[in-house]
Amino acid sequence: MFRKLKVLRWLFLLLLAVMTTWLAIAGTQLHRHAQQPVDTVLVLGGSIRREIYIAEFVAQGSRLPILISQGSQPPCIRILFERVAAPLDTTWLENCADSTFDNYRYSLPILKQWGAQHIQVVTSQTHLPRAQWLAQIILGSHGIWVDMTTVDETGVPANVESPVKTGLDVVRSLGWAVISHFYQPQCNNLLTLDSVDLADWEEKGFKCEHQAGIETPGKE
Numbered sequence: 327m328f329r330k331l332k333v334l335r336w337l338f339l340l341l342l343a344v345m346t347t348w349l350a351i352a353g354t355q356l357h358r359h360a361q362q363p364v365d366t367v368l369v370l371g372g373s374i375r376r377e378i379y380i381a382e383f384v385a386q387g388s389r390l391p392i393l394i395s396q397g398s399q400p401p402c403i404r405i406l407f408e409r410v411a412a413p414l415d416t417t418w419l420e421n422c423a424d425s426t427f428d429n430y431r432y433s434l435p436i437l438k439q440w441g442a443q444h445i446q447v448v449t450s451q452t453h454l455p456r457a458q459w460l461a462q463i464i465l466g467s468h469g470i471w472v473d474m475t476t477v478d479e480t481g482v483p484a485n486v487e488s489p490v491k492t493g494l495d496v497v498r499s500l501g502w503a504v505i506s507h508f509y510q511p512q513c514n515n516l517l518t519l520d521s522v523d524l525a526d527w528e529e530k531g532f533k534c535e536h537q538a539g540i541e542t543p544g545k546e
Contacts, residue, residue: 355469359443366442370429370449371397374535377406379477385412395433396423401527402534414520422513427495430464435510444471451476456492460499467503
C-alpha cells in the first residue's frame with residue numbers, strides 16, 4: 327500500500343512538472359506572438375454582417391489570409407466580395423463547424439498549417455465572452471495570440487449566449503486544449519473563395535440573409 331502511494335505521488339509530481347513546463351513554454355510563446363502584428367483573420371459564422379465587414383476590410387488592400395468558419399452560403403460571400411471589388415484569392419471557407427466550439431476545433435489545424443501566430447477573430451458583441459474565452463483556451467494552448475473584433479449588428483445574430491452554454495463550452499475547451507496536441511480533426515469541406523462557381527450555385531439555388539441586400543434565385 328505504501329509503495330502504491332509513493333508511486334502515485336511521483337506520478338503526480340511528474341505530471342505537475344510536465345504541466346508547469348508546458349504552461350511556461352506556451353506563456354512565453356503567447357507573450358512573443360502578442361508583440362507581432364496580426365498575420366491571419368478568423369471570421370466566425372453566425373451573421374452576414376461579419377462577412378460584409380471582412381469584405382470591406384479586404385477591399386481596403388489587406389492581403390492577410392482570411393478564414394471564414396461556417397459562414398453564410400459560399401455564393402453570398404463571393405457576391406459580397408465582388409460587390410466591393412475585394413480580392414478573392416486570400417479567403418478560405420471552412421464549412422464543417424456546427425458550433426462555436428467547432429469553429430475553433432476545425433480552424434486550429436488550418437491556422438497551424440498556415441503558421442498563424444497572432445490572429446484577429448471577427449464576431450459580434452452578443453457572442454462575447456464565450457467566443458473570446460474559447461479562442462484563448464483552444465488557440466492559446468498552441469501559442470496563438472488572439473485579438474477580438476466585434477461587428478455592429480442589426481437584430482440578433484445566430485449565436486445566442488447563455489451561462490449554461492458558456493460554462494459547458496469552457497469545460498470542453500479546457501479538455502480539447504490538451505487533446506488537440508495529440509489529435510486534430512481535419513475539415514473535408516474547405517475551399518477558396520475564388521473557386522466558388524456562381525453559375526453552378528444559381529442553378530441549384532441559394533438564399534442570403536436579407537441584410538446583405540443580395541437578390542438570389544427563388545430556389546431554396
